[in-house]
Amino acid sequence: MISIAYSPCPNDTFLFYHLIRANEDKTHPVTEELWDVENLNEFAKLGKYPVTKLSFAAYFSVLEKYILLETGSALGRGCGPLVVRKKGNKTELKQNSDILVPGQLTTANLLLSLYTNGTQKSHPLRYDKIIPSLLNGDADLGVIIHEERFTYEERGLEKVVDLGEWWEEVTKLPIPLGAIAIRRDIPREDSIYFQNQLRKSLDLAYTEPKEMFDYIRENSQNKEDSVIRSHIDLYVNDFTKNLGEEGHKAIHLLYEKAIQAGFLPPNKMNLPLFLGER
Helix, strand or coil, X not given: CEEEEECCCHHHHHHHHHHHHCCCCCCCCEEEEECCHHHHHHHHHHCCCCEEEEEHHHXXXXXXXXXXXXCCCEEEXXXXXXXXXXXXXXXXXXXXXXXXXXXXXXXXXXXHHHHHCCCCEEEECCHHHHHHHHHCCCCCCEEECHHHHHCCCCCCEEEEEEHHHHHHHHHCCCEEEEEXXXXXXXXXXXXXXXXXXXXXXXXXXXXXXXXHHHHHHHHCCCXXXXXXXXXXXXXXXXXXXXXXXXXXXXXXXXXXXXXHCCCCCCCCCCCCCEHHHC
């Protein structure tokens, strides 16, 4: 039995549904646990799950424990974290700004640190609580991720900075957001087998059986079908199926910039980042 941990976000439940709910391989049984991404990031530091979803920023910090699968990651263009504020609030993102982030180990916080040269004061809060906090006046600025980017305007907020757009302008590369990693102590043949099964699960997901969509909706914070489908369309793409050369380049660059900014220590052991490099 192999334990898999991932988030309840539609892109993850879309990816894993057939592997979990329609798994007919009795020789490699699997079980799942669903957690918020910052919980997953914290669990990864302990090596709790053999296979886990986690933020790229967190993955870089646990290289000694995990290696990245070539299938399952969330990378893309036009899908990065957004710095937002309540409409009518004129607060700008400046040096030493106080700002809500969806977790210290999230890629959103890493991108924010790169954008501000590490001068911001990040205050972690679960991602779905950030918009209510801004609307209540508990904070002036916040970084939103996931399905929140589809609803923030109608809920009374406005964009200050698109961190993904900034990354794309500077690097000309897609933005790495979330990773699927497997523990390094798992035999290579088993890791490759799991990676292939995950790719098969993704292929089957595009048949979109009603039962799968019910599972996705059941776990999603936002229950609107249009938001769920927009979420899947945005975060599940060709990079999810296979990172490829461009995906590798973007991930390596984000890792290098995180080290240069002092967000992460150097990779002194020179560990490979990807299963294909192992």
